[in-house]
Amino acid sequence: MTTTLRGRSKVLLLAASLLAGKAAAARVPQEFAVAQGEPGAAGGRLIVALRSEPKTLNPLFSIDATTREVIGAMQADLVHINRETQKTEPALAKSWSVSEGGRKYVLKLRRGLHFSDGSPFTADDVIFSFSLYLDEKLHSPQRDLLLIDDKPITVRKIDAYTVEFDLKKPYGPGERVFDGLAMMPSHMLQKPYQEGKLAQMWGTATEPGQIAGLGAFQLKEYVPGQRLVLQRNPHFWRKDARGAPLPYLEELIFLFVQNEDAQVIKFQAGETHLLERAGADNFGSLQRDAKARNQCLSDLGPGLESVFLLFNMNQLDATKSAAIAAKQAWFRDLRFRQAVSLAVDRKAMARLAYGGRATPIWGNVTPGNKLWLNANLSHPQDSVDEAKKLLQSAGYSWNSDGALLDPQKRPVTFTILVSATSAQRSKMAAIAQDDLKRLGMDVQVVPMEFRALVDRVLNTREYEVVLMNLVSSDVDPTPEMNLWLSSGETHLWDLGEAKPATPWEAEIDRLMQSQNTTSDPAARKKLYDRVQEVVAQNIPLVYLLSPNILVGAQASVGNFRPAILEPYVLWNVDQLFLRPAGSGKCP
Amino acid sequence: MITRRRTLIFLAMLASVHVAAIVPGFFAPYDYGTQNRDLPFAPPSHLHLVDASGHFHVRPFVYRWVSRADASDGYREDRSQPYPVHFLVNGSGYKILGRWNASVHLFGVEPPGQFLLFGSDDLGRDQFSRMLYGGRISLLAGLLATGAAIAVGGVLGLLSGYYGNLVDTLIMRLVELFLALPWLYLLFAVRAVLPLQIKTTDTFLLLVCVVGLLGWARPARLVRGIVLSAKKRNFVVAARAMGASDLHILRWHILPQTYRVILTLAALLVPQFVLAEVTLSFLGLGVGEPIPSWGNLLAQLQRYKVLTSYWWMYLPAAGLVFLFLTYHWVSAKMQERFSVSAL
Numbered sequence: 069m070t071t072t073l074r075g076r077s078k079v080l081l082l083a084a085s086l087l088a089g090k091a092a093a094a095r096v097p098q099e100f101a102v103a104q105g106e107p108g109a110a111g112g113r114l115i116v117a118l119r120s121e122p123k124t125l126n127p128l129f130s131i132d133a134t135t136r137e138v139i140g141a142m143q144a145d146l147v148h149i150n151r152e153t154q155k156t157e158p159a160l161a162k163s164w165s166v167s168e169g170g171r172k173y174v175l176k177l178r179r180g181l182h183f184s185d186g187s188p189f190t191a192d193d194v195i196f197s198f199s200l201y202l203d204e205k206l207h208s209p210q211r212d213l214l215l216i217d218d219k220p221i222t223v224r225k226i227d228a229y230t231v232e233f234d235l236k237k238p239y240g241p242g243e244r245v246f247d248g249l250a251m252m253p254s255h256m257l258q259k260p261y262q263e264g265k266l267a268q269m270w271g272t273a274t275e276p277g278q279i280a281g282l283g284a285f286q287l288k289e290y291v292p293g294q295r296l297v298l299q300r301n302p303h304f305w306r307k308d309a310r311g312a313p314l315p316y317l318e319e320l321i322f323l324f325v326q327n328e329d330a331q332v333i334k335f336q337a338g339e340t341h342l343l344e345r346a347g348a349d350n351f352g353s354l355q356r357d358a359k360a361r362n363q364c365l366s367d368l369g370p371g372l373e374s375v376f377l378l379f380n381m382n383q384l385d386a387t388k389s390a391a392i393a394a395k396q397a398w399f400r401d402l403r404f405r406q407a408v409s410l411a412v413d414r415k416a417m418a419r420l421a422y423g424g425r426a427t428p429i430w431g432n433v434t435p436g437n438k439l440w441l442n443a444n445l446s447h448p449q450d451s452v453d454e455a456k457k458l459l460q461s462a463g464y465s466w467n468s469d470g471a472l473l474d475p476q477k478r479p480v481t482f483t484i485l486v487s488a489t490s491a492q493r494s495k496m497a498a499i500a501q502d503d504l505k506r507l508g509m510d511v512q513v514v515p516m517e518f519r520a521l522v523d524r525v526l527n528t529r530e531y532e533v534v535l536m537n538l539v540s541s542d543v544d545p546t547p548e549m550n551l552w553l554s555s556g557e558t559h560l561w562d563l564g565e566a567k568p569a570t571p572w573e574a575e576i577d578r579l580m581q582s583q584n585t586t587s588d589p590a591a592r593k594k595l596y597d598r599v600q601e602v603v604a605q606n607i608p609l610v611y612l613l614s615p616n617i618l619v620g621a622q623a624s625v626g627n628f629r630p631a632i633l634e635p636y637v638l639w640n641v642d643q644l645f646l647r648p649a650g651s652g653k654c655p
Numbered sequence: 656m657i658t659r660r661r662t663l664i665f666l667a668m669l670a671s672v673h674v675a676a677i678v679p680g681f682f683a684p685y686d687y688g689t690q691n692r693d694l695p696f697a698p699p700s701h702l703h704l705v706d707a708s709g710h711f712h713v714r715p716f717v718y719r720w721v722s723r724a725d726a727s728d729g730y731r732e733d734r735s736q737p738y739p740v741h742f743l744v745n746g747s748g749y750k751i752l753g754r755w756n757a758s759v760h761l762f763g764v765e766p767p768g769q770f771l772l773f774g775s776d777d778l779g780r781d782q783f784s785r786m787l788y789g790g791r792i793s794l795l796a797g798l799l800a801t802g803a804a805i806a807v808g809g810v811l812g813l814l815s816g817y818y819g820n821l822v823d824t825l826i827m828r829l830v831e832l833f834l835a836l837p838w839l840y841l842l843f844a845v846r847a848v849l850p851l852q853i854k855t856t857d858t859f860l861l862l863v864c865v866v867g868l869l870g871w872a873r874p875a876r877l878v879r880g881i882v883l884s885a886k887k888r889n890f891v892v893a894a895r896a897m898g899a900s901d902l903h904i905l906r907w908h909i910l911p912q913t914y915r916v917i918l919t920l921a922a923l924l925v926p927q928f929v930l931a932e933v934t935l936s937f938l939g940l941g942v943g944e945p946i947p948s949w950g951n952l953l954a955q956l957q958r959y960k961v962l963t964s965y966w967w968m969y970l971p972a973a974g975l976v977f978l979f980l981t982y983h984w985v986s987a988k989m990q991e992r993f994s995v996s997a998l
């Protein structure tokens with residue numbers, strides 16, 4: 069009996085404190101952001117197909133595009149890059165000021181904001197989130213972006229709604245640094261963090277009530293292998309021009325459809341509302357009857373995606389991976405990589421694999437990034453003869469059957485791994501295989517499930533050559549630091565270098581660091597131009613092409629304004645709305 | 656008489672498919688891997704007898720396909736130059752049974768003309784040549800796996816039926832276990848643990864052997880049934896009474912009783928194992944690019960555009976249907992002739 073009473077009084081106390089908390093929060097007027105766009109109607113569920121499942125729902129550990137996209141709908145950042153204008157705009161921070169020549173940023177947070185679980189958002193959450201991103205032990209891929217000249221930035225709370233960032237040095241991209249860094253609830257994650265369990269938090273198996281964010285949507289249901297359902301976050305902090313709360317949609321459903329064709333069929337049949345990326349041949353067939361089906365399709369031109377050949381130059385355990393280690397002498401030889409680059413027919417790849425809706429590239433900056441592309445960079449003409457001369461000068465020879473032999477007279481044979489779910493990249497691999505045969509290289513193409521492939525590249529490093537793609541999240545070079553710095557978490561060809569393995573990697577390190585701490589745009593451009601030059605000369609990755617961004621939406625989707633920055637169609641998901649079936653026209 | 660002639664026709668057709676698969680290089684006008692990057696998804700060449708100016712030609716000829724200027728996805732015939740079809744022409748080199756070099760092809764046209772009997776695939780490779788070379792892999796898979804299944808199943812069935820008791824119980828329980836195994840998933844698992852460096856053809860042969868070895872259960876059960884009835888027959892009892900050894904009785908008196916059943920069963924198993932190869936390659940787990948097999952030729956149909964736009968990509972499926980029907984017909988005839996009702 070006593071136990072019951074005690075229990076009851078606890079419940080009463082808890083209720084009283086909750087009410088008091090709510091009353092306190094209600095006293096702070098909410099400072100909403102106003103979104104520009106066509107005012108829409110509330111309600112409805114929007115269905116989008118995703119090519120793979122998110123690997124985690126934890127913003128600290130998101131690397132791949134799918135994961136970022138899902139997290140992007142559930143979380144929010146302090147300052148956001150508008151995907152359409154490519155400029156920054158206030159998000160959780162309503163304004164900011166810069167002082168000391170671009171070194172210090174003071175951000176004013178919106179007042180009265182709440183996480184999706186109803187708890188208030190204050191400067192403490194900002195301080196907490198940055199302490200997570202910066203914690204070396206957590207190995208967050210975002211950490212590299214917050215190191216300026218190898219020194220971590222520091223954050224200081226001025227009051228409950230003001231924070232000051234000391235960047236230690238003037239920072240090139242300025243407030244762009246805050247884009248994509250989700251602000252996480254300290255009340256939820258503080259304890260697991262102290263117990264060292266943060267890496268296990270917010271995985272894909274987490275219960276919906278255990279995740280809270282400041283994004284437009286919150287987790288409702290996750291069915292592995294099938295779908296992820298998000299529901300409207302009633303505490304979201306943006307309104308439309310009329311003052312109606314955003315997001316308009318009641319639910320956002322991600323279906324896991326690994327195969328692009330299946331995605332296209334679903335879109336064509338009207339089972340999904342948006343088509344995120346279509347392949348060129350599918351785009352062609354969709355275009356034919358788009359009008360009749362009332363679907364809007366757009367070709368946005370080359371984006372920020374690049375497809376390349378990655379050679380395994382990692383420091384491998386020679387006893388465990390002897391077969392791969394034996395081939396690394398070839399991959400580390402610049403002339404070998406140059407020969408491969410000269411022999412592959414990029415134009416044929418663009419034409420046959422992408423129906424001409426792609427652009428051949430020789431360097432790391434795609435033509436879609438007009439602001440940063442080094443236009444003075446020339447590239448050698450494709451030539452099998454030149455490639456053969458290069459191999460010969462590196463000590464390679466050919467036997468009577470025309471097979472290429474390395475300086476130790478071993479036949480040159482290797483496998484190219486490619487994601488089995490990408491018909492285009494599989495076709496590119498088949499073309500590369502045929503092109504390299506002309507050099508006498510015996511190449512096998514091995515299709516593999518996408519996640520198994522990423523796991524081989526980032527974790528086990530059990531691969532020889534991979535044909536894969538990377539998509540930049542921004543036009544600015546700084547988010548690429550992860551890839552280019554020799555210590556970067558995604559320095560793909562040689563992960564985890566203690567110090568730069570080659571002089572040119574050391575130079576790239578220097579240049580990238582220095583563009584990162586220069587605030588003069590012209591000087592930054594000059595530095596990044598040089599990075600492009602070094603990359604073109606040393607070919608750490610054999611760049612092949614940049615596909616055009618081809619997207620589509622049912623005409624009933626309002627505010628459909630695709631952009632070349634990821635997520636192409638969902639960047640304004642809070643503003644998307646559904647018109648009654650049959651109404652709506654393509655622009 | 657009519658049935659006999661029909662049987663001969665079917666057998667002749669079956670034989671010709673196998674001969675074509677043994678020396679695909681002779682029947683195929685082109686190499687299976689030669690890419691013609693200007694001709695992706697070109698339709699089958701049209702055979703003509705009358706040229707653009709109305710002249711009649713005794714020898715059939717073809718025109719070249721050229722891309723239409725107005726559409727990226729379409730071809731027209733370039734009627735300026737006819738390319739007559741010749742027989743026994745010299746072309747790209749190939750090997751007969753992997754040993755002897757040759758370069759004579761059954762038919763072909765002078766380059767730069769192309770004779771695409773079944774059109775071309777996404778990289779402009781001749782679909783007819785790829786289909787013939789594909790038959791080499793697919794039929795080999797069918798025959799090898801059948802051989803493995805019958806060898807293992809036959810021996811175990813003989814032992815099980817002849818010795819009975821514990822041996823029989825053990826082997827028959829094993830049979831039940833193998834019949835219940837989901838072989839496709841087992842193959843996925845085998846494929847996943849193979850190291851990358853194994854050549855795709857070796858991987859393929861390995862998988863085929865696994866398929867064959869997994870398929871021993873049915874033949875074993877069948878052979879056991881025959882042995883059970885044969886071992887009680889008088890000539891076997893007599894042989895045993897005269898002091899013949901088990902090995903002698905099995906080899907000379909019982910095994911010959913199973914030949915007819917095994918032959919009939921083989922005719923049923925071959926298409927079944929060809930289908931297993933097709934399934935594996937269709938799922939991307941068979942031989943890798945650029946080596947064709949009927950499975951990976953059909954795998955292109957997984958792409959929506961190919962499925963809806965290029966009818967000639969279905970031709971390998973037609974070939975498969977033809978092969979399966981022929982095998983089934985032959986097996987039915989054998990069953991009739993040998994009056995095997997156990998099947």
